[in-house]
Amino acid sequence: MPGRPHSTVTPESAAPTDQLSLRRANLSRVIGHLREHGPRSRATIAAETGLHKATVSSLVDELLARRLVREAGLEHSGTAGRPGRVLTLDGATVGALGVEINVDYLGVHGTDLANRPLIQRRIPIDAAGAGPERAVARLAEAVRRALADLARAGAPAAGVTVAVPGLIDVERGTVLLAPNLGWRDLPLAERLAAALPARIPVRVDNDANLAALAEYTYGVVAGTADLVYLTGEVGVGGGLIVGGRLLRGADGYSGEVGHLPVDPAGRRCGCGRTGCWETKVGLAELLRLASPTGPPGGQVRDPDQRAREIDRRLAAGDPAALAAVAEVGRWLGLGGAILVNLVNPRVIVLGGYFAILADRLLPAAQAELDRLAVAGPAARCRFVASNLGFTAAARGAAGVVVDRVLADPTTVGTPPVDAPRVPPARTG
Amino acid sequence: MPGRPHSTVTPESAAPTDQLSLRRANLSRVIGHLREHGPRSRATIAAETGLHKATVSSLVDELLARRLVREAGLEHSGTAGRPGRVLTLDGATVGALGVEINVDYLGVHGTDLANRPLIQRRIPIDAAGAGPERAVARLAEAVRRALADLARAGAPAAGVTVAVPGLIDVERGTVLLAPNLGWRDLPLAERLAAALPARIPVRVDNDANLAALAEYTYGVVAGTADLVYLTGEVGVGGGLIVGGRLLRGADGYSGEVGHLPVDPAGRRCGCGRTGCWETKVGLAELLRLASPTGPPGGQVRDPDQRAREIDRRLAAGDPAALAAVAEVGRWLGLGGAILVNLVNPRVIVLGGYFAILADRLLPAAQAELDRLAVAGPAARCRFVASNLGFTAAARGAAGVVVDRVLADPTTVGTPPVDAPRVPPARTG
Numbered sequence: 001m002p003g004r005p006h007s008t009v010t011p012e013s014a015a016p017t018d019q020l021s022l023r024r025a026n027l028s029r030v031i032g033h034l035r036e037h038g039p040r041s042r043a044t045i046a047a048e049t050g051l052h053k054a055t056v057s058s059l060v061d062e063l064l065a066r067r068l069v070r071e072a073g074l075e076h077s078g079t080a081g082r083p084g085r086v087l088t089l090d091g092a093t094v095g096a097l098g099v100e101i102n103v104d105y106l107g108v109h110g111t112d113l114a115n116r117p118l119i120q121r122r123i124p125i126d127a128a129g130a131g132p133e134r135a136v137a138r139l140a141e142a143v144r145r146a147l148a149d150l151a152r153a154g155a156p157a158a159g160v161t162v163a164v165p166g167l168i169d170v171e172r173g174t175v176l177l178a179p180n181l182g183w184r185d186l187p188l189a190e191r192l193a194a195a196l197p198a199r200i201p202v203r204v205d206n207d208a209n210l211a212a213l214a215e216y217t218y219g220v221v222a223g224t225a226d227l228v229y230l231t232g233e234v235g236v237g238g239g240l241i242v243g244g245r246l247l248r249g250a251d252g253y254s255g256e257v258g259h260l261p262v263d264p265a266g267r268r269c270g271c272g273r274t275g276c277w278e279t280k281v282g283l284a285e286l287l288r289l290a291s292p293t294g295p296p297g298g299q300v301r302d303p304d305q306r307a308r309e310i311d312r313r314l315a316a317g318d319p320a321a322l323a324a325v326a327e328v329g330r331w332l333g334l335g336g337a338i339l340v341n342l343v344n345p346r347v348i349v350l351g352g353y354f355a356i357l358a359d360r361l362l363p364a365a366q367a368e369l370d371r372l373a374v375a376g377p378a379a380r381c382r383f384v385a386s387n388l389g390f391t392a393a394a395r396g397a398a399g400v401v402v403d404r405v406l407a408d409p410t411t412v413g414t415p416p417v418d419a420p421r422v423p424p425a426r427t428g
Numbered sequence: 429m430p431g432r433p434h435s436t437v438t439p440e441s442a443a444p445t446d447q448l449s450l451r452r453a454n455l456s457r458v459i460g461h462l463r464e465h466g467p468r469s470r471a472t473i474a475a476e477t478g479l480h481k482a483t484v485s486s487l488v489d490e491l492l493a494r495r496l497v498r499e500a501g502l503e504h505s506g507t508a509g510r511p512g513r514v515l516t517l518d519g520a521t522v523g524a525l526g527v528e529i530n531v532d533y534l535g536v537h538g539t540d541l542a543n544r545p546l547i548q549r550r551i552p553i554d555a556a557g558a559g560p561e562r563a564v565a566r567l568a569e570a571v572r573r574a575l576a577d578l579a580r581a582g583a584p585a586a587g588v589t590v591a592v593p594g595l596i597d598v599e600r601g602t603v604l605l606a607p608n609l610g611w612r613d614l615p616l617a618e619r620l621a622a623a624l625p626a627r628i629p630v631r632v633d634n635d636a637n638l639a640a641l642a643e644y645t646y647g648v649v650a651g652t653a654d655l656v657y658l659t660g661e662v663g664v665g666g667g668l669i670v671g672g673r674l675l676r677g678a679d680g681y682s683g684e685v686g687h688l689p690v691d692p693a694g695r696r697c698g699c700g701r702t703g704c705w706e707t708k709v710g711l712a713e714l715l716r717l718a719s720p721t722g723p724p725g726g727q728v729r730d731p732d733q734r735a736r737e738i739d740r741r742l743a744a745g746d747p748a749a750l751a752a753v754a755e756v757g758r759w760l761g762l763g764g765a766i767l768v769n770l771v772n773p774r775v776i777v778l779g780g781y782f783a784i785l786a787d788r789l790l791p792a793a794q795a796e797l798d799r800l801a802v803a804g805p806a807a808r809c810r811f812v813a814s815n816l817g818f819t820a821a822a823r824g825a826a827g828v829v830v831d832r833v834l835a836d837p838t839t840v841g842t843p844p845v846d847a848p849r850v851p852p853a854r855t856g
Binding site: 248253371 | 681701767771802
């Protein structure tokens with residue numbers, strides 16, 4: 001499914017090496033074709049994919065049995081022959097759960113396989129104050145409740161993905177480092193799975209990566225093949241979509257924009273290094289600049305509310321606040337230029353507090369980006385504010401579960417008893 | 429062909445929309461399968477790709493007629509039935525030409541379709557001093573000669589790709605800006621095509637992008653799916669391979685590492701901005717640091733020789749030279765950390781003068797990278813020196829021509845007179 005969102009888990013990343021994986025890949029190919037091109041008949045699928053018609057029929061039988069597709073009306077083609085029954089993506093009986101854990105809230109987003117939303121809630125917590133053990137217990141409780149709700153809605157979840165603001169070993173489901181949560185080397189997938197009903201696959205991923213996937217699928221610039229998403233909280237994270245795919249890099253540690261070294265003469269960062277981008281554009285720095293005589297900032301509470309306070313002061317013409325957004329906007333543009341020079345996105349989508357203050361930050365940011373990007377305005381990259389609010393990461397997380405199922409449809413539902421598990425033998 | 433080099437031009441980037449494009453895509457699929465998995469029979473190709481056997485036979489007939497594959501022996505499988513004839517990639521009758529133009533040389537690299545080298549030469553020129561018109565005339569002359577040589581060798585070229593150190597609009601074949609050549613808005617593909625035999629497709633691309641493709645295909649870390657290549661001349665450019673594909677970005681302006689803003693308090697760059705990475709790690713800066721009392725540097729001539737001079741001084745224990753490589757190495761590591769934080773490559777391959785001085789630069793560079801990368805040594809990214817010397821960009825350029833042919837095999841040779849141009853009708 002080239003150009004499709006969440007394509008990191010499509011089977012095309014591995015050449016089928018045996019009949020079983022070929023079967024899985026072909027199941028995925030058929031369902032991906034329906035997802036991408038819309039309802040159509042078996043014959044049309046065969047013609048368009050180049051798969052043998054008998055193979056398509058057998059694949060469709062299995063997808064029908066797993067209730068991932070359903071039949072819907074007849075297709076009247078211009079050619080001779082009787083009309084074919086049209087197949088369409090179903091998935092109403094399969095659920096997907098995404099949960100974001102952040103410093104002061106849990107975001108929960110449950111959908112069915114066609115991305116129809118079934119659950120959406122935000123739960124205040126003090127994840128950093130609670131310590132890893134209690135935070136994971138709270139997370140498990142919220143997940144159990146959401147799983148029960150999805151099951152009640154007739155769409156038991158095929159999996160759950162958790163979004164975490166930090167460095168994630170996606171393969172092992174381990175949080176290597178989440179500074180704002182105070183987590184280090186936490187085997188989150190394992191801990192969470194132990195607290196959930198057996199056999200629910202649990203994945204853990206970076207919040208900005210998942211939010212970027214959500215922006216690519218549902219956001220204001222959905223479908224833009226080259227975009228960067230920036231989280232704007234105390235910490236600043238990034239998710240990079242390149243050519244319609246999430247850029248993960250060799251270990252999944254891509255998009256760590258917050259600690260780009262941008263000013264050797266700058267201030268010390270929470271990470272111990274000097275002049276990280278986060279010390280220039282994080283919310284704590286904006287608050288510090290806007291209130292130079294105020295108390296030294298420690299943990300910033302209620303980032304959403306603090307940003308709105310600044311917005312009110314800006315509306316009132318407060319000079320310190322105006323100077324602060326101009327300065328932060330300028331550094332936002334400088335970091336944007338680094339992104340443009342390296343990965344040349346079409347759009348940089350601003351999340352978190354950046355989105356709240358976008359109107360105020362953007363003039364300075366865009367001017368600085370255009371000045372510093374080596375291609376100048378020819379790079380045609382613009383900043384835009386996200387409209388997904390605090391749901392982006394959880395939505396993206398649910399989307400990853402959907403993609404897992406579409407990449408390997410054999411993981412859900414019941415196969416037909418007599419379904420061939422290998423393509424019919426061919427002679428000739 | 430996921431995970432294959434030069435995959436930006438594979439047909440999978442566009443879903444086939446009609447029978448002709450499906451035919452092209454399937455021809456490419458069959459030849460790509462042979463390239464990736466090695467010689468095999470029609471029956472094996474059908475089984476492994478899921479294509480109908482009759483379709484594979486028809487596709488193979490066309491590839492045979494176009495002399496892109498040939499038959500070579502029999503395949504004895506364990507199953508019943510008579511042995512199938514084995515097919516293998518041929519392409520000895522199709523040439524591919526890559527040419528790099530740089531400040532003081534032209535690099536020429538001609539191959540056949542199986543990447544067997546047929547021509548390799550380096551021609552000294554003064555591209556910057558000559559001005560665009562004369563430089564393009566020299567380039568055209570060298571290309572014409574190489575095309576004639578390839579034709580004489582029995583492999584007339586299917587196309588030529590020119591590597592240029594600058595910002596390229598690949599779509600139009602225009603050099604937007606090549607500061608070290610003194611070019612701006614030069615429609616190079618058009619100019620060159622006008623000076624060549626008709627119907628030779630001409631493409632223009634960024635030198636570092638093409639060199640990165642060559643590293644991925646032939647270099648010391650060939651096959652590494654996530655790598656960055658750095659050119660090290662007076663200017664510094666980058667090419668990013670991500671997940672086995674060249675990262676081009678929205679407009680093809682990716683990898684512009686030379687002008688990353690890394691030091692707001694730094695010196696003025698040739699581009700007019702301040703503190704660009706090039707002002708910290710370019711060869712001119714190394715020479716300036718190594719000879720603080722010397723004449724102010726203008727254009728650096730013979731970068732290769734100048735780097736070797738520094739190497740000799742280092743071997744002799746020259747303190748200024750030692751301090752210079754330590755300082756440049758440190759900044760090399762800082763820029764490496766930006767790359768690692770953003771795109772998380774496994775390896776950063778050093779070209780140009782960086783490769784010549786690699787042993788001297790790497791200790792400081794690697795230490796600084798490990799310190800500044802937010803994942804630290806967990807990101808496991810190392811610097812390595814390229815061994816492709818000055819041929820990397822031209823090799824990559826020839827590879828792009830090969831890939832164009834493999835992506836659309838109908839562009840070369842003669843199709844069989846009776847070859848069906850659409851798949852055989854299917855009943856059933």
